[in-house]
Amino acid sequence: MLATLATPVVLDNGFVLLAVVSLILGLVYRAYSPTGFSDDLSLIREAPGKKHFSIWTRISFYFNCASLYRDVYDKFSKRGMPVLVPTLGTRKEIFLPYSSMKWALSQPPSVLGMWEAFNEMFQLGHSLGDEKYMIDTWPHLLARHVLTQELDEYILAVHEELKHAVDTRFGTDTENWATLDLLDTIRMVVNQVGSRFAVGLPLCRDEEYLRLLMSAIDGIVESAGVTGFAPTFLRPLIGSLASSRTRGRLAKLEAKYDPIFKERIRIMQSEKPEASDPTDLLQKMMRYAQKNRPDELETSQMTKRLLMANLGFIYQPNFAMSNMILNIVNSDAEYGTISTLREEAATHLLIFGRGRNSCPGRFLVDFQLKMMVSHLLTNYDIKFPDEYQGQRPPNRWLLEFIFPPRAVKVMVKRRAAV
Template identity: 20%
Template sequence: MSSDLLIYALTASTALYLIALLRAISDQKLRAIPTVGGSSLPILYHYSIVRNISRIASISREGYNKYRGRLFKYAEPAGWRIIVTNPQHIEEIARASDDVLSLAESVNDMTQIVYTMGPEIHHHQWHNALIRGQLTRNINRFFPEMHDELVTAVSEEICVEDSSWKEVGVKDSFIKVVCRTSNRVFVGLPMCRNADYCDLNERFTMDVVKGALVLKLFPALLRPLIARFCTNVPTNIDEGIVHLGPAILERLGKHGELGDKWTDRPNDMLQWLIDNAPPHERSVRPLVLRILSVNFAAVHTTTTASQNRPISSPLADCSVWVRSWTLALQILTQIMYHLAAYVDPLRAEVEAVIQEEGWTKSAIDKMYKIDSFVREVLRMSTSSSSVNRKALKDFVLSDGTVIPAGSNVGAGSYLRHFDDAIYEDASVFNPWRFCLKRSEDQSGTKGLIVNLGPDFLPFGHGKHGCPGRFFAAVEMKAILAHVVVTYDVKMKEDGALPSSRWIFTALIPDQKAKVLFRRRQS
């Protein structure tokens, strides 16, 4: 054997040995964390994943009861999921440095953003600052337009004109309401009312998440190849260019021609993206992808209340930009299912506030029963894991437990939300639960939806708490307030709520259930 070949062989052998050693050390650290929902033996791991598809809630409860205050783990497609339930540990994870516990890499593991949306979206999320900054600061200014759009959209989607009861598919109707209301702020009229454009945003979300589910079935080395065949995202972008390309080109032209002297530039998300895009993204295709990505975040959150439907199951955390639309769609679906028994007190509050304030954001902020109702739905409908992170380095908790590099870790949100020691009669839906908490808090903010803490985790916690939650909260509450003063609502079978089911970490409301609406009679 030549000396070169010997060196190569020794180098390769050493590398393989080190990899095996590091894996063994990591496995040893993982073995120190109790397993629920299956065996930690490698040969049984994939079997555990299949068994856990619909059992996350039950195995999480098992782990919570057995190892209260400690950590446990269960198998999922992205690897072992470590669950922390101690509030101190939740705070430690939420505060950890991004180069040790990474939210971005956790979300990439779950949604395969590098392949489904592209490496630019994953590695350069500069649009997050726009959601955190301009969008939140401008909610008050945008509210009249949002209210105008949601009133028009609800009327057209529910389409109830008389005193007769009409069956309405809540999920299908309200995803359009949320899409239109959000896009009134994102791209403005008339595009927000373009049915094909709204359908595109729904398909884009579906394609991204379905693509992620498929990709996670294959080894990482094969994913670049598989991604070419399992997602329609490039086609979605092409369609988005048809819808938004002319407006983007016109705005880019004026931006280049007038610069800071362009005083009447539009004030919407699309324009903020144009103004803040790095030079290599200041063109039609990258900007279309960004606006589709923002829609993926906004619409998916407002309608579904958990991480965000089967397609929302990978969205087990509120990534800085992913959670708003998803959560809101699930939440609005669940809200309408719970609404029938509570229309009258909600209606009385809305009418009293509107009489004083009119339809303004300030009025929405003063609807405390509306806020409590929505927050209670969120509490009972959230995903099983929140504050999700991927360990890039070993992370040692205050009790000495090691979260090994390469592991995924999250807070047991579902477990804490249903703990009777935290919430009295936690399994009972109490729409006024947070009104009481607010009355106990002299600052008057304790019970509000947007407040984060280790006992309320739908929007994450800590520095990466969902920045879109302020927009999503106003949107959800405004839609609910409009519905209760405009319509009578009841379930098709009095008192019978549609069933929900667990798909991995997400609690999915019945997608086909219908609610009865009619024009308000009194």
């Protein structure tokens, strides 16, 4: 989950300085803070009975996390044992073995829920001004209902938008190859398609809006990353400073939404039946707020609610989709991966499930990813640039996150009529 939500922007720029400051503050802070976990838990790479991680273990998290996680797997997970592992700033996490998965998934949210963990991760009290945008999750519950009970009403519109987004950004030239920045292109395609579900036409095709929305989402994640480096007692100060640009982006986003929100309120106050409402999540959210959260039916709060919904629908698929394309293009020709997938895309759309604490946007993400792969492989030829010599550039580790290669390129050409 963290790997899909973290951004390399804040971690690449000034990462070493943040890591060093974090380590110094952490060493001072740990002397005055309890571990917060059972004394029976082992600490990775520490002697039995140790209560705190050494500076070398924390350094290994920042600069050689792959090796640290290999030790977690080899020495604990494979043996069915939990272990405590250092993470960002002064945080610690319990790594459960696979044998505990059934137990974890069976626990009710009151015992093992995701929203409290997400609240700690995102630190929304600083960037959005109130933790309720993560703790009071009514838009997510509403989205879950829409995406499970009413999904058929949205599929055709989402598919239409995906074709428009892909054809616009990948091009329609059947004669010449175009070289694309894969990550940026996929980000904008996913953003546009997710926005079709969230706010509908014409806003989902407004390039300025799409860039602004993505920068606001990036700001939430960047602020969370910077604030997470700091000990708890410093987070109010660090969080306020780190969120200053995010607040500016939110103000611009509010200005973009304001006339749309007012028009939607006018629709709700008219004599028209709800069946004639615009078919998008925003309208569902506003109807719900009108009946159940009237104090939130104003531009500032609805902007933040919609931003958090978009984070799930738009941000998560970017890295997954980029990696899928890179892996497909890199597949051995002898296995005929692309031709097999093209054949399968013509007749199948596989569905896979999740646990009870899964993100409600997974249903939309499932359809997005599969429809995108299907449309791309059916209508485009894709290859690596010549300078890659037919080899996929390796992913990169940054803390515990694994990202697609930075600025990775692909070459695309529209296939002749098929």
